[in-house]
Amino acid sequence: MIMIDSYDLIVIGGGPAGMMAAGRAAERGKKVALLERNDRLGKKLLMCATGRCNVTNTAPLQGLISAYGKGGHFLRTALETFDNEKLRSLLLSYDVETIVEHKGRVFPKSQRADSVLKALETYMRDGQVEILTNMHVLRLISENNHVRGVETNHGNIFGQNVVIATGGLSYPSTGSTGDGYKLASGTGHSICPTYPAIIAFETEETWVKSLQGTPIKGISGPAILDISKRLVECLPNGSIQIHIDFKPNRSTEELDSILLNQIKRQGSKAVKSCLTIFVPEKLAPVLLIMCNIEPHKKSSQITTPERRKILKQIKGLHLTLVRHRPIEEAIVTAGGVSLGEVDAKTMESKLMKGLYFAGEVLNIDGPTGGFNLQAAFSTGYLAGNSIE
Numbered sequence: 001m002i003m004i005d006s007y008d009l010i011v012i013g014g015g016p017a018g019m020m021a022a023g024r025a026a027e028r029g030k031k032v033a034l035l036e037r038n039d040r041l042g043k044k045l046l047m048c049a050t051g052r053c054n055v056t057n058t059a060p061l062q063g064l065i066s067a068y069g070k071g072g073h074f075l076r077t078a079l080e081t082f083d084n085e086k087l088r089s090l091l092l093s094y095d096v097e098t099i100v101e102h103k104g105r106v107f108p109k110s111q112r113a114d115s116v117l118k119a120l121e122t123y124m125r126d127g128q129v130e131i132l133t134n135m136h137v138l139r140l141i142s143e144n145n146h147v148r149g150v151e152t153n154h155g156n157i158f159g160q161n162v163v164i165a166t167g168g169l170s171y172p173s174t175g176s177t178g179d180g181y182k183l184a185s186g187t188g189h190s191i192c193p194t195y196p197a198i199i200a201f202e203t204e205e206t207w208v209k210s211l212q213g214t215p216i217k218g219i220s221g222p223a224i225l226d227i228s229k230r231l232v233e234c235l236p237n238g239s240i241q242i243h244i245d246f247k248p249n250r251s252t253e254e255l256d257s258i259l260l261n262q263i264k265r266q267g268s269k270a271v272k273s274c275l276t277i278f279v280p281e282k283l284a285p286v287l288l289i290m291c292n293i294e295p296h297k298k299s300s301q302i303t304t305p306e307r308r309k310i311l312k313q314i315k316g317l318h319l320t321l322v323r324h325r326p327i328e329e330a331i332v333t334a335g336g337v338s339l340g341e342v343d344a345k346t347m348e349s350k351l352m353k354g355l356y357f358a359g360e361v362l363n364i365d366g367p368t369g370g371f372n373l374q375a376a377f378s379t380g381y382l383a384g385n386s387i388e
């Protein structure tokens with residue numbers, strides 16, 4: 001099948017960034033085609049927050065900007081043009097009401113990612129975007145340093161502008177296999193080295209495996225995930241020692257009096273049951289073994305030095321991170337298309353006319369909390385808003 005149709009815009013990738021770019025350009029009256037290699041759109045979007053989809057965060061503009069670290073400054077225009085409030089209004093106009101949860105995390109009230117996907121699909125259909133699935137883009141077509149179209153597994157498609165919104169490298173089964181980096185480097189763009197951000201770690205301590213599935217504030221929660229990027233950057237220098245404080249808002253003295261009170265009330269019970277107010281149930285016996293205390297020992301028989309040992313573990317459980325999990329398991333990819341070669345005011349390439357970038361393919365990543373989807377939506381919107 002050879003298509004000779006010429007579009008104002010061809011968007012490569014049917015993720016949140018690509019759908020937003022296509023929808024916005026079409027809303028402005030542009031003739032748009034969206035090409036997706038999968039048989040359906042938004043596979044990764046549907047996985048977000050285990051299907052609940054943390055679409056954005058209520059942080060004010062400056063808070064949003066600083067969440068992305070070095071990439072934040074680059075995002076200013078994108079976020080000013082299409083911020084969290086505008087995203088929520090757009091979703092609401094497609095009947096997706098949103099609610100705010102802990103730490104400003106915004107979710108669809110339905111708690112369903114597919115409601116967000118449906119809204120974006122309708123947004124595109126309203127603008128008559130041609131959605132072409134099973135369409136794998138292999139190369140860009142250019143002439144005199146101006147993009148002219150794309151070569152796909154079904155032939156060439158021509159257009160005045162192209163947005164690369166192919167995502168990063170994580171969860172390749174969703175279609176994000178890093179094609180955008182190859183397409184961009186083929187036009188002379190530099191790609192900053194990619195590595196996992198928001199990723200889990202493997203530890204030297206084997207007992208951690210026995211706790212799999214137990215949410216431990218600190219080991220598996222947002223706290224460690226949000227510093228995981230920096231930890232990954234440090235790992236090449238050797239293993240990393242971390243200490244987890246399970247009760248950071250309480251002093252050791254305060255905790256001691258709480259523990260003593262527990263022991264008094266539950267003197268005949270096993271000491272492990274006294275610890276469940278401090279740490280998850282499964283961790284309590286492990287922690288006691290680390291203190292050389294038999295977990296079934298009666299609470300009333302716990303000595304003062306043993307109590308001190310327990311408190312020391314609660315205030316600073318020691319773990320050794322030896323490696324991160326592979327990038328395929330990351331929530332987001334750090335690195336990507338170098339920001340210095342992209343115009344932050346439009347998302348257009350500084351190297352090739354008519355070529356734009358949006359979403360995770362760019363060298364931008366944020367912490368958990370809805371920041372990565374907001375970056376995808378904002379850069380996608382700005383690209384779609386900027387094409388001529």
Ligand SMILES: Cc1cc2nc3c(=O)[nH]c(=O)nc-3n(C[C@H](O)[C@H](O)[C@H](O)COP(=O)(O)OP(=O)(O)OC[C@H]3O[C@@H](n4cnc5c(N)ncnc54)[C@H](O)[C@@H]3O)c2cc1C
Nearest residue numbers: 013015016017037048049054137167175359360370372373
């Ligand atoms: C498990 C998980 C949970 C997450 N939860 C959240 C969350 O709750 N909140 C949040 O903010 N972020 C979350 N993220 C991150 C977020 O999903 C991504 O940052 C976001 O999807 C990036 O959007 P994108 O459009 O740039 O790329 P993607 O969503 O990766 O979409 C890229 C699309 O391009 C297509 N494509 C790739 N190459 C080609 C090609 N050559 N031709 C045609 N099509 C191509 C792919 O098939 C894919 O559909 C989560 C990520 C994961 C993995």
